[in-house]
Amino acid sequence: MAVSNRHLLQIEGMHPPQISSLLDLAESYVLLNRSGKTQRDLLRGRTLINLFFEDSTRTRTSFELAGKRLGADVINMSVSTSSVNKGETLLDTAATLNAMMCDLLVVRHSQSGAPNLLAQKVDAAVINAGDGTHEHPTQALLDALTIRRRRGRLEGLKIAICGDVLHSRVARSNIHLLSAMGSRVRVVGPPTLIPAECERLGVEVFHDMAQGLRDCDVVMALRLQRERMTGGQVPSAREYFRFYGLDFEKLSHAKPDALVMHPGPMNRGVEIDSAVADDPVRSVIKEQVEMGVAVRMAVLDVLARANRRNV
């Protein structure tokens, strides 16, 4: 996978065949999960540590479930209970976990590049579960799987990623993945929430939702990350909703059967209208969560195979 085959740190740099084969494997886990069976022998005796320096419920739970369905011993460490609060550095934590012979290390951190740093110092396979505003590779994989299952392909699809792109690691991973797979990606948001030279990542930039959503096959709304805002990039939530919140009026500019996606957790009435989020036909938000578990099982499977410990 990206950078090395030992870790999953970022989508940038991954090749389409690698992505396709991961998605294919994830498909098989969707079927397994729906059948109610598990495959507990696959990661039996392996240790997976969920190392979360930032709060998360859904991603942590998703990885936990994925690990358990494959038979791994799963341990959850969150920052509030760890010694990081006592001044231990990231690398001290890494050394400690390394000494515990952990096989798979799932890391979420508020700082971009933190998993890359950890990966240099531990023997375990490091899986980036979201780092700062850099990448969230498993989210992009699950989004791609969701789209591919619904549309049968990724190539040639017009996909709009809307809202707070600046602070979104989900957006960056999705841009890299979808562009690599031949989708035509656009980002739509206020100029203050679009990162500089975003076009250089291969996307079209729009500041108007009606124009940006025109003829799109998929519309992804991003969470407005008010906790990461430093400069008051938008004046108010209500103004944001008026111009960038995904409601049926704005959605009407996309294709009539366009899919609606959101990485969660949602700010209802801010970046997405509840009626759109809950629409049984258009919204695939719940399906994204289901695909998340399958994709993470596929990632754990592949990395565990690539990282047989020499015991």
Added chain:
Amino acid sequence: MFDFLIDNVRLIDPASGLDQQGAILVQAGVIADLGRITAPEDVTVIDGAGCVLCPGLVDMRVELGEPGYEYRETVASAALAASAGGITTVAAMPDSRPPIDDPALVRLLRTRGEETGRITVLPYGAATRGCRGEELAEIGLLREAGAVGFTDGARAIGSSRLMRTALAYAAAFGAIIIQHPEDPELAAGGSATQGEMATRLGLPAIPAAAEAILVARDIRLAELTGGSVHFAHVSTGEALALIRDAKARGLRVTCDTAPPYFDLNETAIGDFRTFAKLSPPLRAESDRRAVVAGLADGTIDAIASDHQPRDADDKRLPFAQAAAGGVGLATLLAVTLAQVHSDQISLTRAVELLTASPARLLGDASGTLARGAAADLCLFSLDEIWQVTDGTLAGKSQNTPFDGRALEGRVRGTWKAGRRVFG
């Protein structure tokens, strides 16, 4: 005592316009003669064949680590690194702990330099008390004690009112104000130059214009007050264009840059390499080229190492949390020579940027080969090839942004007041 003659050497002294093959005679620590001379009886002769001899380099921007950051560098360890880099005079940043805002501290730093026997330390005084950017420091008293200029170090003087006051007041003492040219509000929280690289890495970014914005303001304030402003480590074409224009208008505006800004660009931070995290951050390739042009056309007055020692714990952190700064003493000359080898600047110009020019800005008598002056000398090969490797550099901290860089040209010998301190 230390009498010796360096023979068969190319003597370059831009201050006096000297560039000729010859010899230099040192007696009792002083340059006794130079040029086409014959060796007196029983004097040690050093063969300088194939090498260049120039004045000991004058580095106008160095963090010494003392007082307060001895875990990063001490005056003694910085002096070792300076000797390895051919540097015999350094101007020391005042934003230490405590900051250099008291005359006694200025005298202390000068003395600490003398104690090494390797370098002359020319201290900068804090421009504002505690380098806090709130009220003027005692510029007159600090000047009297030997401060060679005034600056808040790595912090920009952000307040327009305070900058105006500092420029006006310092002018009465013939002192320059040295600015870290970066609008503090635009730069707050940022760790990379705004652009594609920062966008890809998801790093909080600073627009390159943050530099030009402060430069434009301070040029106008220098004009308003008649004061002298010097911009440190200038890194963008836009700021250089403003400085070029100000100089053409006869304003008292000068600037320096540092090797990372003409040798590296922002791609060096790829894969979150914290050794390449600097302040100001590395720029786009077009800005790097503009800096090279500024060296050639005279807009840039001097090259300083911008030596900022950081220990492993300062750097082994996620990129945005890691300390900015890189060491530069040991690599100053060789990275500069890369511009000579690529025909961007002449050898004489390179030496001028490292000797006569910074000495003039600092009002110091060093930086030239003058009969009767202390023999501060740098002997270097133009073509010896070596590779920068962190962990092997002279000095305490090893955070070089040039790790792995192959360089052509290397210091062979350094003399401080006639005493060989390197090579």
